[in-house]
Amino acid sequence: MKAVSEKIIAFTGGGTGGHVYPGLAVAEALREKGFCGRIVWLGSKKESDRTAVEGAGIEFIALPSGKLRRQLSLENAADAFRVLAGYIAARRELKRLAPALLFSKGGYVSVPPCAAAASLGIPYFTHESDLTPGLATRLNAKKAEHIVISYEATRALLPEAVRGRAVVAGNPVRAEISRGDRAKGRSLLGLDKDPSLRDLPVIFFLGGSQGARQVNQLVAESLSRLTEKAFVLHQGGPGASSAAGSENTRYRFYQYIREEMPDLLASADLVVGRSGASTLWESSALAKPMLLVPLCGSGTRGDQVDNAEFFVRSGAAISLVGNKATADALVAEALKLVGDAKKLAEMGQAAAALAGGNAASEIADLILHKIGEAP
Secondary structure, three states: OOOOOOOEEEEEOOOOHHHOHHHHHHHHHHHHOOOOOEEEEEEOOOHHHHHHHHHOOOEEEEOOOOOOOOOOOOHHHHHHHHHHHHHHHHHHHHHHHOOOEEEEOOOHHHHHHHHHHHHHOOOEEEEEOOOOOOHHHHHHHOOOOEEEEOOHHHHHHOOHHHHHHEEEOOOOOOHHHHOOOHHHHHHHOOOOOOOOOOOOOEEEEEOOOOOOHHHHHHHHHHHHHHOOOOEEEEEOOOOOOOOOOOOOOOEEEEOOOOOOHHHHHHHOOEEEEOOOHHHHHHHHHOOOOEEEOOOOOOOOOOHHHHHHHHHHHOOOEEEOOHHHOOHHHHHHHHHHHHOOHHHHHHHHHHHHHHHOOOHHHHHHHHHHHHOOOOO
């Protein structure tokens, strides 16, 4: 009798934590729902992607990848060859693996695997975290069985031909984030051991997995004033340095936070950072009010500004955009917020409402239904 082959689900995406961690949340949900097959991730050659995926116990295969640019650049020619190489490598791996389905979390890394899957007749879903669909999503959406979106408003921004295949589920958040413990987080910061710190509100500056130079500079310029009335927790990103010497007992700096993130995020009274999807949705999962400094200008398509505006309209955040993002403005807004418990609570409730249900679980159900393993 011929042995029954193990069922495989492939994932793709990467380049930033926002294109990796939500995918890992879906993989985790698949396991929780009883999927016993093999999960394989086709990602970039960035070591941070490999570390995150393998740290979650998932097999990782690195592919060549080239960036997708809307503007003219001398690097486009070289990247075109990298994209082609990525397609050839992805097609070879997908043909070998023969997965039942490919789930794309987006980013430029995901385009060659999605194209390769289409060429092999392998069904795939693609997910868009941002309010406005990026170039990778627009390309992947053409042959995707489902385009999973985080906001209903995104549907109207997709090409008309694919809107009927769009499914609103939200942005997946790691289950461990929702299990964050405020008391444990404050204990990690030592706030429970020092009477002078015990009652201070915590302002958490998030630089993201890639760091954020502007956010880090704002911390440096505002720190002395903020720590008069609050404790400042600062994740600066790889290569960043502390904004203060060790003498400031109301400040804690990390380049990158891993296992402690759920508890440290839970300890925050106010989150300050960019408006990438991970920051927004992980903060919302813990009902955290936000002060956002969205990335804007010529180097971005404006997705973070759009995300921030949506959260501001929803009452969950305040946004400082462009030349309004000064240290003076940040200090004024942050201290006003942490001094107003009622306002913080209202914003937190609005954030929690946006987070809604369990996106990872919904997407996992969609995948399992497609491959014939619906619970």
